[in-house]
Structure formats: structure tokens, C-alpha cells
Amino acid sequence: MPSRLTRHLVWTSPQLATTYSEAAHLELLAVAPAVEALHLDLALPPREKAIYLLHIGAQVEHALMAQYFYAASSLGGPHLKDPNQQRNAKQWRDVIVKIAREEMGHLATVENLLTLVGGPLMFEREDYPIPKDLYPFDFELEPLTKKSLGKYVLAEMPAESVVASLGLTSEIDAIRSYVGGDAQKESLSVHRVGLIYEAIQSLFQGATITQEPPEKPHVFVESQDISSDSKRFQARPEQWGLGYSEMLIETAVDRASAKSAIQAIATQGEGSTIADLPSSHFGRFLEIYRRFPDEGDWRPARQVARNPTTNREAPEDRRITNSESLLWAKLFNIRYRMLLMFLKHSFCIEAPNGTSETTPRGLLISWSFGEMYNLRSISDILMSLPMRDSEKEPLAGPPFEMPYTLSLSTREPGRWRQHRDLISASQHYVNQLRKRKSGRESYLLGMEQANGEALTQISALLGGIPS
């Protein structure tokens, strides 16, 4: 069942692309020769179409980021005694954390493009597991195994023709078989996210006007809808890049920069030539896959839960019920929401004009980095605690549950009050955990102090903002 977001996308074979499109009143968006074609079953003007497709892109990048982060965090652990195994687990963890970080850069780039066309931002995504209407498998939070790694290889894979030109067809077929089993091979035809980005790219093409008035107006996003001065609101690598040169955060001010931003994301994901392969996500996952031990051999990851949740209605095997783990998981969810709210809010405040002005944008950026550190700290803690009271394993993990809302208040004071309230909510769980005296005291005390300082800063800011 397609989700609310993706139900307007229709995938067909490329041979049927044109005829099917016309017969079913669909709009053909993009075609991958010899693979598939992407259609839209909704009439939308170009700008809105771009926003719709960018929203899908944002959700996918967001989901990939959380999924890769979870997988990377599961690697290593006290069960690994052999130094070679420890070294490999660490190396793979580093590589996958980097990829997760790069997905974050992709998400920021997509938000920048939304800002460029004045569209609403998209930090939402569906909860795990995410149904497979865009990928050949469910998105899941799970420990890294050879099978899950195979899924990541397929998710980041470039077009079949590129795979063939790289001489990887038989290897990819073998991965498909391994991941899905022979019986499911047919259902494992990959819908390439790359095609969505190609469709977005085409919407930013410049039209060569051959007649006046143009026969079909609004084929491309109109120039008047592209706001070059929105750059002051966009995420910039010098603010967000943390000194990681490979972390790609592209800003866009016109058609050319918008197109090249999309191209850069696509290339870093899939890679399309031999030269790009080692640095692409596809190439890096493939390299790990080749070296990853087979099932039954040594286990690089801890025994952590699959799709852990705090939801009481969820199936028992997904529910975190150990009381301490549950408190940490709830704290994680609140801090995750805080991160998304800080990120979203930072796009609402323009960067200082010149060097003399200061704005709270820098504070939101610092807080966002702080929450990234916090999420990592709490993930590590959760992955050392049991899911349930009765068994030592599986271990819990960060649930990455989406909050009931990520909407920001319409006015600035309300937004800061939202942050204030979330900080207070997180302090509730900090207090509960501190009462238990189960360790991690200095971390919790540090968070408590940082909460206190943030509340003081918000109070000062609220004093200076007209309500």
C-alpha cells in the first residue's frame, strides 16, 4: 500500500512509458532507458511538482540517515575479542557513520532547494518499518548483517546500464538473490530514487523560448519562483559542514546551481562511473559487503533489537519494556524531536548580514550539533541496555520515533517557547533517570546543566523579541 506521500508516483517499464502515460492520463516525469519510467498521476504546476518530489527526496534521505546510523552504531561490542575483528568492525562503523552524515548533508541540500523555490520544509518521515513502495525492501532499524548490508547496496545502486558498464551485473544479481532469496527475485526490481532526482533536475532546466507566447507555459519552474536571496536562509557548508570536506551541503541561487546540487547528491549516492565508485555510497557499501563475514561466521554487530519502539500497541518483539531502557528511549525521542525542531527553525532565521550582526541562528546550529552528539550518546547507552527485563538480549536501540508534530509556531516567540517546553520535557526523563542512580550520572548531570543554560538563553531571547 503506497504511503500518502508516494501514492501519486507510478512506475512502468520504459517501453510502455509513452502509451501508458497517455492512456492513463499520467504525466511522464523521467525515464531510465531499459529499466523503468516514472509518472505522476496528479496535475501539478512545475513549482508544486518540484516541491512534491523534493519532499519525497527529503523523506528518503532522512530515513536512510537514521537507518545507516542505527546499523553503524550496532557494530563492535564486548563480544569481539579478536583484534582483527575489532579493527574491521571499527572501520566499517566509521565508513557507515560517514555515509549517514553525508545523508544528513543531502537532506540539508534538499531543504535548501525547497527554500530556493519558497516551498515548505520537510523534516517529517514515516515511522519504522517503512513500507516498500519506493524501495524493494522495508526500511528498518536493524543491526548490521550481511543481508541488511546487501539491501543498502541495492538501495544506493545506480542504473542497471551503469552497473553493467562497471561489470558488476552478476555480483549485484548474487546480492539480490542473497537478500531476497531466489523466489523473491522478481519482486526485487529496484525503483531508483535517482529517477526522482532526475525529474527534479529537469524541472530546473532553462527553457529556450522559440515562440511567443510559449506553447506550453510552466514546463519548468518559473524564474520568478526562484529566489536567489533565499541563500541567507539556506544551510551552508561553512556553518554546518563541521570541517568535513566530503560532507556535501549545496546551496542554490539559480537554475544552474540547483541542477548541480541535485547532480552532486545523485553522484555521491550512486556514483555513475568507475572513478566515482570508490567514493559513492554504493561503492563503499559494496566494498564492506565483499569483506563482511557470512552468516554463521563471526558477528560484527551486537544483538540489538529490530525496529525498537516505545509504542505500547506495537508487537511485543519491538516493544522496549525494561523500565530503564524505556526512559532512555523516551529521552532519545524527545531529543530527536528537539534536533528536528532546531534544524527547521534555523531555516526561518536568516544568516547575519555582514560580520557585525548577530542572530540566534548560530545558537540553533550549535544546539543542533549538541543534539547530534546527544543522540549518539543515548544510542550508545541504549545499545548497552536490554529491551526486556527477562532477557539480557536483544539489547535496546534508539527508536527514532517521529513526534506527533514537527510544526513550528507561526510567530517567533512561540517557536522559542516550543524549544523551552521540549527542554523541560526532556528534563523530566533526566530526573527520572537520575533518581534511579543506575550510572551515567555525569552525563545526565551535564545534560541537566545544559538544559538549564538553554532555558536561561531562551528566557533572555524571549525578553528581546516582541511578542
Add this chain to the structure above:
Amino acid sequence: MTTLAELRILPPFAIARLGSSAEPMDNYEMNLTTPIGWRQLADATTFVVDPQSCEIHAKKRPFVVKFRDENGKIRPVAPFLEVWARLDRSDELVPLDLNLLLKLGKEPRALKWSVVTGNIKAFRRTGDPADKVIASTGIFSDHQVKPLLGQCKNFFEQKSIPLGSVQYIKPNEEFPEVRLRFTPAAGRVYGPPLESGKPDGNLAGEVYDPTKGHWKGYKDAADPKTDDLLKMRRATNPGNVYAGDDYDDSHRQSWGYLDDECDGIVEVELEVGGSRLSAFARIAAGPPTFAPDSMPMRTVHDEIEQAMLGPNFDSDVTEKEMDEVREIVRRALETVRLMNTGQMNKPSKQRGVGMARMDFLDVNRALEPIVDPAVADSLAIRSRHERLLIALDSGSLAWFARVLREHDQVGDLSTDGRRRMPALMRGADARYLALTRRQVSKIKAAAEFILRTPAGENEK
């Protein structure tokens, strides 16, 4: 029969801090009580020297740590130096005290002290030996305060600069150890008389004779086209860091000022069993601390550790090293809390504080802020450091280790190079500050260690 193999003065290097109060500073401790808060200062046991008897007559614990006396004058930090001894056939150092002296058949006055200190800052620039300010006590064994009167050939007759004093504390039954105390000077400025004949309000004394020496009017050689190359070599980097008038774009003309800071050698000698044993220690006097509850990122301790143990940390990381690394990151937080980062990030052609402008003034780099002004705000930078410190055990250290400036990157003025950590700060060689190579090596080793340690098990 007890025989001595060796004498030592401990500590071998003591740093005093200037102050004009007659009452020396009490001891205090810096305690960490909260994860990201300030260090708490706590009173600690302090020796009090009786000026009449020249003995330590009491230990006291003040209830409040005060850096100024009742008149608002800064209390000097006046360190004690202790004599320790190694007995024959022993590797252990023991305090040389009345009891040990008795066993050796010696009185306290058998110890012969001598102290020489100097302030050779003017000589460092002019190259004229007659500009050296030197104080020497000669040999002494009594317990009276010995003033360190800085003499200089280029001073007026009978003029000197007080560089502090030393006192051989008289051991007694309660405090039998052999100690010498160094009390630094008041922190005053001296110089030549003004040509106008009017008194110079900056000066505590008109001592320098400009008809004898050339410190007044001296200019650092700063222009390779016109200045003498030998003099260029003698110039410091950064240059022109003395009080004076800007002569032209690259030269500053000295007013001939001298301060009362100094450093020097304390020696002690004891003739015992027909042999003469001696030991020495270094002393120095520097300015008072105005942020006593904070520590700089790179300290003298870090320098000495590197000198002793080498630039690479290649042992196993233990909890001790983890604590040391946490301490370094905390010091980074303490440092940025005292910085107006927004201001220091601003590029400008005017002289002033901040590397953004110094990169232009020193090497003519294009005028640009160092980091994006949106994230340079003091509050934002402080918040970031606090959160870095809290999450140190779960990955933020890996990032920190990655963005540290290496010792050979201090002159890297590329955009990325300028943004390395420590950011916005100038080192002693005028370019960007880097941590010691050993500090960097230790932080990197700790970051690796954290990644190897099982999740959630780094909590101290």
C-alpha cells in the same frame, strides 16, 4: 653515619605572580564539581611567615579565597622552594630538615644560598649587554629578607628596579624543613624621564639614562629592504610588542619602559663530609591571573610534559589519559567563555585583537572572517563547547581530534586551515595557536580508544 648523596630543590621550577600587596596570596585549590560549570576555588592550607622571627608560625585555612587585600591591592603569589636530599644507598628523596641536619652534624646556617635574577627584555632587543637588569643576592645563610635589586649599567647612578625578594625561612620545631621563599615584585613600570621634564604618570621610578643606552627610541627591525639583517634576526615575532609610538607603518619607537618581571636561578650549597653538594632551581615572576577559575588550553605543564616524554603518545590509553583529555576539552570550554568570539572573528584593517585582522596586518591575507559570522557568536560557540564536553565519551571527541590544528599548520591561512582548533587564537610565534604535539597525539589516541570501547561503557 648518615651521608648525603645529593641535594635537590623542589619544585625545580617555581612561578611567582606579581602583586603590590604586602600580604602574599593564600593557597587555593581548583575543584571540578559539575560537568560543564566553572571550577570552584577552595581554600587550602597556607604557611604564614612571621616577619620578626623569620619562621613559619602557623598554617591557616582562610574561609574565602581573596586575590586582593583590604586596600584593593593584588596579593602576590610567593612560592616556597624546599631542599630535599637523597641519602647514600637510597633512591628516595627525603626533606632536608633540622633532624637530618642534626644527624649530619650541621646547623641550618651551614646552608649557603645565592639567588641571581634578571630582566633582560631590553637587552633581548637592543643587543646591548649594558641594558641587562640583573639582581644578585650574593651568598647568604641568614634568615633576613634579601631584596633583589635589579642593577643596570644604563641606569642613572644609585638607581635600580626592585625585582622582589627572597628569604631563607628559619626552620623550627613545628616546621623543621629547609625552605626559601621567593616574593616577586609589585608589578610596576620604570623608565627614562620625559624630555619635557614633567613626571611620567606611568612610571614608578625614572631609572633609565637615555644618554647611556638606546632602549628609549629603539625600533624593532621590521623592513627587510631598509633594516639591518642581523637586527632583523633579533626581532621578535610578532614584532613591536613594547610600549612606544608608531613611527611608521612597520616600526614602533620604544619609550624605554621596563617592568619588574624577572626570572633567575636559586642555588643552595652544603658542605658535608668533606664534599660540597649543591642544587639549583629556576624561578620566574609573571603577571597575576585574572581568570583564576579557568585554565588555558596549553599550559607550561603541557610544554614540560612534551619536553620530558616526547611529542608522541604511544602507550595504551587508560582512565588517566581519558581524564587528561577531558581536562583539555574543559580548558577549551573555559577559554572560549572568556573570549568575545564574535569580535575576534571580525576582519578589519585596524590594529586590534583577533586573528581575522592579524592575518591581514601580518601577511596581507584577504580580509575575511575566520568562521561564518552566523556561528561565531560567543553564546553559540560556548554552547557548542559545552555540548562537546558532555558527549565526549560517545563520539564528539573523534570530531574534535579530527579538527585539531597540527604543529606544522599554524601558518596555514587557507579557509579550512584557519578554522582548525584551537580557533581564533594566536600562539607565541604570532601565528595560529596549536596544542602541543603530545596533547594532539594524546587526544587522537583517546578518540581511538573511545571508538574501540563497547557502547555505553565509557561512563566514568
